[in-house]
Each structure stands twice: as structure tokens, then as C-alpha cells.
Amino acid sequence: MEGNVALDAETKVTESPGDHKDELRLWLRLLACTALIEREVRSRLRERFDVTLPRFDLMAQLDRAQDGMTLGELSRRMMVTNGNVTGLAERLVAEGVLSRRHAANDRRSHMVRLTEKGRRQFRKMAQAHEQWIADIFAGLAKNDVEELLALLGKAKAAARSALGRKS
Amino acid sequence: MEGNVALDAETKVTESPGDHKDELRLWLRLLACTALIEREVRSRLRERFDVTLPRFDLMAQLDRAQDGMTLGELSRRMMVTNGNVTGLAERLVAEGVLSRRHAANDRRSHMVRLTEKGRRQFRKMAQAHEQWIADIFAGLAKNDVEELLALLGKAKAAARSALGRKS
């Protein structure tokens, strides 16, 4: 609380009032880093499996749910709108990788799940995907990976709390 | 290179062959973190300034170029396709925040730059944007911000090198 007279001399240099440049740089770097990798992943998914990232993402959510889940649950987990999931699921059903049926108790709800074909396809893609990511981060020391994980965890928590803790 | 007999006992526990789970978790967390913030920024830009993130991004690139730049340069910096910039710029010109003219020497090229109106608008948005980001990361210690910056720098470099150093 006190003792800042001594600190002043040190902090003044880098810290003008209302200076949030580091946070801004952090955000831009986070964005650039993600965009770089995401573009590559999208491109490989398209080239090698003829699938889009959103479809892969949807299948990934379903891969863990043996009994499928409702469209609403899916949209919450994917953090996208309901309307978005409607269209995505429609295309995947048409491709035969998803099946769809009414929920048991609630006729408003629709459950979707991977078909056997879908699960097979997804497992193959997921394996390749994991290897791509491993290769992309191969130049990063084990230690750095762990620190990044921890710090991003903190960042996510900070952001969530700043944004009102929704989700 | 050698001495791994002693190390084995320690590493074996967490490190099965072909285990890239941490890298995958890192990627998923990076993605989630970015998506969380990006959605919020998009939403605020739309609500408070009636502008989309891509338009804001394009204006940000131009804000630093007094004399404007070509569409090609813009698409390289934004890391999107040419066709994308064509449409984006078209809408911004229609709104009166961008002006467009032929390049001096090359009749294939088109230069775009912010109009005075565009620059005024952008500055206002940029200021709010910087504050939003500061608030979002407010729960993060100064130290954490700096470590994250450094580690993300490493990660970006690693990714770039793994992806063949393009860009």
C-alpha cells in the first residue's frame, strides 16, 4: 500500500495513466496466433478430408456423447447461435454422418448423434488433427506449453469474469 | 543425448509415445480464449458503432498509412483473400469512410485510404476498443500479461516455422 515513492521512479517510465498498450498487444498477438493456426487447420481439413472446421467441430462435440445431444446443447457447447447449428446439422445429416430424431420427452427438441460412418470419419480426422497441432507446436519447449496452458487459463478466467461470467 | 536412463523414470509417467494431448489442449484453449473475446468485441462494435470486426480491422490497417495502400497490400496484412478485400472495401467506400483511386504507375492497382470521416470514426472506435480490451484483461497481473506476450511470441514463431515460414 505504501512505499510507492520509491516505486514511482521505476514504474513511471513504462506506465503512463491510461496506458493499456500491453493488453492491446496481447490481444492482437492472441488473435494473430490463433488466426495463423486456424487458417492452416481449415485448409488441411478441406484438402485432406473435404470437411470444414465448423463441421469438424460439431462432430468433435458429438464424438463424446454416445447418445447424442440436442441441437440446443450443441449450440451452447460450440458457442454459436441456434440457427447456425440448424443449418450445419442439416448438411451433415444430408452427408450421412449425422442422424437426427425427436427427443423422447419433448417434442420441441431434436437429438442428433454421429452415425457409424460419421464416427469412423471423425476418428480418422481427429487423429490427423492432433498430429498437425503437435507438429505446429513442436518448436515449443514442454515447459512453455505448460506455462502457456496455465496463463491462458488465467486469461480466460479473467475475461469471463470481466464479461459477466456468462457461460 | 545420453543419461536418459535416469530421466526415464520421471518422464514415463506423463509421456506415453505419441502423446500430444497438452499441445491439443493448448490449441483448444487458445481457440476458446480468442473466440470468447472476439465474440464480445464483435458484439460491442456492432451495438455501439454499428460496424463489423472485419471493417474495423480494415480501417485499422489504413489508419497507419497516411497515403493509403493497395488492395493487395491490404489483403496481405489482413491475411485474407483478395476477393474478400474487394467486397469489404466496396461497402466501406459506399459508406463514405474509404476513398479509392487508381495507383499512379500501375493501372491494375487500386489505392484505398480513409476519408476524413473514416479517420474520425476509426479513432473514436479504436479508443473504445482499447478500453474494452484493457477491461477484459484487467484481472490479469502485469506480470502475466508480459509472460503471455513473450510465450505467444514464441508460439507464433514456432508455428510459423513449422508451417514453412510463409508470411
Next chain:
DNA sequence: GCAAGATACTTTAGGCTTAAAATACTTTCC
């Protein structure tokens, strides 16, 4: 039981994004 509100999903209109093909111009190389 039934009206009012909530919930699950779909539809719509509009903008973003890409890859691939097309157009217009410039440069290179004989």
C-alpha cells in the same frame, strides 16, 4: 383447464469468407 410466458428450434436477410475462374494490365524475353 387454460391463458401467459418460457423454451427449442427454424427461417430470413444480410454480411463475411474462401477457392477457382475470369479480366485487365504489365513485364520479360526473344
Next chain:
DNA sequence: GGAAAGTATTTTAAGCCTAAAGTATCTTGC
């Protein structure tokens, strides 16, 4: 100087994404 190759941009077709409005079904409170 003129063909061939390269470069800058636009167009096209298809998919992703959102907010807002619409439809169908459930739940609540009386």
C-alpha cells in the same frame, strides 16, 4: 514489337454466421 508469363483485381458459387422474427411445444399460475 509482340507473345508468353506474371500480377492486381474482380467475379462467382458455396458455405458460415448472426440477429431478429416466426412456429411449435411445454410449463406455470390461477
